[in-house]
Amino acid sequence: MARAFLGMGLLGTNFVKALLEKGEQVQVWSRNPEKALLLEASGAGVFASAAEAVKGADHIHLTLKDDASVDEVLVSAAAGLKSGAVIIDHTTTSAEGAIQRTKEWKERGFRYLHAPVFMGPANARESSGYMLVSGDQEVIGRVTPLLEKMTGRLINLGLEEGKAAAMKLIGNCFLITFTAGLSDTLSLGKALNVSAQDIGALLDIWNPAQTLPNRLLRLSSGDYSKPSWELNMARKDTQLFISSVEQGSGALAVIPAIAAEMDRWIAKGFGTSDWTVIAKDAAL
Structure with missing residues (x-):
């Protein structure tokens, strides 16, 4: 049972290497042909077009950049798709895009499943990390054994189309804000x-x-x-962070924006509330 992989960035390349090492047949294509050709020596079938790469493949995996690139590559691959093929998209995209592609490709006789990941290249090579899926449970059930070979844990989020995409974006939002916060912490240090x-x-x-x-x-x-911790007191400490870094001629990434948000809530009369009141609009 052949698989096709479209997109040979770091994630796609390492997925393919891991599957080849497990003895699977993998057909690959990349908009950067040199990246695909590097996998030929490992046993991958390398093709000049997406349509050629997907011919005969029961499962087509996408590891691309965004919604636009996924749509563009799928259009290019369409002529070569085998009847009944399952398209499995690991790209981080919008939830709306994942929902729309699920609908459109089902109407064309194919199954599209969005399966984004919390993985780095090393995870893809080691088959560790996390992979998310949601939507048609019959489709998920069919591909679960294949996906479980690629990840440390496959997380099924239920029937809701687009839920996997949404949860992936939420996770990435946390990682980005967490990292920016650590950057500010290092600046203060x-x-x-x-x-x-x-x-x-x-x-x-x-x-x-x-x-x-x-x-x-x-x-x-x-x-x-x-x-x-009263908002007024948290704002006082926040100013200490800002003043200390300014005196050291440093820069902060997110703390000034947080200070501005605190000031907005203090002006609205919430200074003596718990400082987490700044999340009130998001929570309600």
């Missing part, structure tokens, strides 16, 4: 002559990740009347 190693040691002892579930519940509760 630099301004205060505290090394990254010392910051790491603090986080080993006092692990704020343990508070995330309760913090999420508090943010989404809608009740900010019993403060454990």
Whole structure:
């Protein structure tokens, strides 16, 4: 049973290498032919067009950039698609795009399944990390054995089309804001002559990740009347961060925007509320 992979970036390349090592037959295509040709020595079938690459393949995997590239490549591949083929898209896209493609390709006689991943290239090569799916459970049931070979954990989010895409975006949003927050933390550390190693040691002892579930519940509760940290006091500390970094001629990525949001809620009369009130509009 042949698989086709369209898109030979770091993720696609390592998925293919892992499957070839497991003895699978894989047909590949890339808009950058040199990347695809590098896999020929490992046993991949390399093709000059997407339509040629998908011929005879029961499952077509996409590892591309965005909605536009997925739509463009699928149009190019359409002429070569085998009747009844399942299109499995690992690209991070909009939820709307995933829903629309599921509908459109079903109308054309094919099954489209969005299966985004929380993986880096090393995870793809090691078949570790997480893969998300949602939607038609019959389709998911058919491809589950194939997908489980590619990931450490396959997470089925249920019947809702587009749910996997939405959850992938939410996860990436958290990773980006988390990383930007760490960048600001390092900037403050630099301004205060505290090394990254010392910051790491603090986080080993006092692990704020343990508070995330309760913090999420508090943010989404809608009740900010019993403060454990008043917004006015949190804003005071936020100004200390900003002033310290400015004095050290450094720069902050996200703290100034947070300060502005705090000021907006203080101006609305929430200064003595719990500081998580800044999430009120998002939570309600």
